[in-house]
Amino acid sequence: MELELRHLRLIVTVAEQGSVTRAAIALGLTQPALTAQLNRIDKTFGAAVFTRDQRGARPTALGEFVLGRAKVLLPAMSALVEDAHRFVAGADVRTRSVRVGTASTALGGLFVNRLISELEVEVTSVTLPDVEGVTDQLASGALDVALVGLCGNAEPPAADGVRWSRVSTDPVFLLVPDEHPLAGRPVVTLADLAEAEWFGVSGAGCFQRCFVTACARAGFTPGKVSEADRAACVDLVRAGHGVALVQPTFPDTPGVSVVPLADVPLQWAHHVGWHDESTTLPVEGVVDAAVGAHAEAVSRSSPRFVDWLAKA
Template sequence: MELDLRHLRMVVAVAESGSVTKAAAVLGIAQPALTAQLNRIDRALGGSVFVRDRNGARSTELGDLVLRHARVLLPAMATLTDDVQRLVNSQDGDPGALRVGVAGSGLGGLFVNRLHSALPGADVTTVLPRGDDLGGALACGTIEVAVTGMCSDAPPPASESVTWTRVSTDPLFVLLHEGHEYADKPEVTLAELAEEQWLSVPDHSCLASCFVSACVRAGFAPSAVGEADWTTAVDQVRTGRAVALVEPGQPDPPGVRAVPLTGAPLRRTHYLGWRRDARGLLDTELIEDAAFRAHRDAVARSPQYGLWLERHPNIG
């Protein structure tokens, strides 16, 4: 018997579940059938892949070797299948499916909207890769396109197989409740907010350390920066209990106002990425155009941000 991908999927399922019984349920086959297949795999390889006893299944040294290869081969084959299907669909005039990974960028929703408009009939979906590892997700074919935001001028995740294009560099504003003494100012300095409790949306970049550094340069040490999702942050700011770092380019929710920080001490750079070998499968010019249009959409729906950009033409 020769091993095929079906056998590798069985080995991975048993290793990940730690039990033949559980793996059989995951694979949708009967336990005796899976046990028989594992025995055939052992005979084909000339050794046992797992030690199986009442405590479950544990991979042997041979099993570890098989697993290392399986975890490369299975994603590679899935990527090949997806790429072939996408190429066939594009030749038939069917745009097919496009999975977009988004992490740390407020442009994600607007970008996907633009893709829907530019690719009518395409199945455009958003994906949140595990651990925000967009570079890895692109490289292994889990997603086709990615939008990510990095702190200041930090580069995106490096990968020989991924191309990144800078879409924009934007300042971070501070979200204040509408009754705050600085809510109606055109700009506010970090030093003027030295006594505030700060919040930020969970971020995978170096924003927290950059924020502390900016505060120290402004002459004070901030209170610890808390994290909150967007809705929770807005609710906290609206009551006056905190202020929050936010990306501009979205309408202010009721009761709060986004105010620019003087000198733009904190910035976020948005990048668009795709696999280098996907150029024949994706219209990268169209996708780039959708990203740049998404940023213009963000500016257009925030008049205050548009005015700020006019005053600071070298940023953005």
């Protein structure tokens, strides 16, 4: 069987519904017909896309990979069809549609806003779990441009046709509960938190290794270390379960305080990327949008970061 877009739509619907039965109803199919389609899809891929049992349907590792690609390809195809209809009708189709990917960055929304307003494009955006996935999609042409974050000591992965430009390199700051003894200090050291449980220690690039190395230089081995997104870090830190490492553009948030780390032991960098052949956008405009997004985030960040920049 040759894979078609309708098969991707089936996969997305099953994942959204969490059940073959519910997905069949949503698609207007019988359950046996949908099951037969899924079996043919599994055969095409060479492995199962879903684990199906009495509890429902859950994506396998292959399924998560396929869903990530499907959620980029389906909107892109819909945009193509809409633009084609507008072209046939004689409408202005000069507005370009751009596929944007982000990973490990808090600047994604600001970046997309600037692409829309400054370059006058329509944007389809997707957030991916890692920089490697973003690079793969840039290389395959599934994405036109991307904005990613990773350890300041690392560079994004290399791939044919993919170009990267570093946008910023910032210090990593500490997030503690407001009532923490260190919350009011102008700076703290890693050694001050030798007994802490750590959140937000991203695996992007070499950041985890750099964090452990920085702790070793400070004279201790960190205890429990966990990855967590920004919202989870706030909730966990506010509840007193530990401290978190955060990007310095973190805004003032009730219940938690952002504190600089002395001597900048850790850094976080943002990179903007594009593919030489798949994007029709001016590279200078894409880079300017990324730089502007970072500057806007800095203007909204905690006063601690603004003060740190003034003294740096």
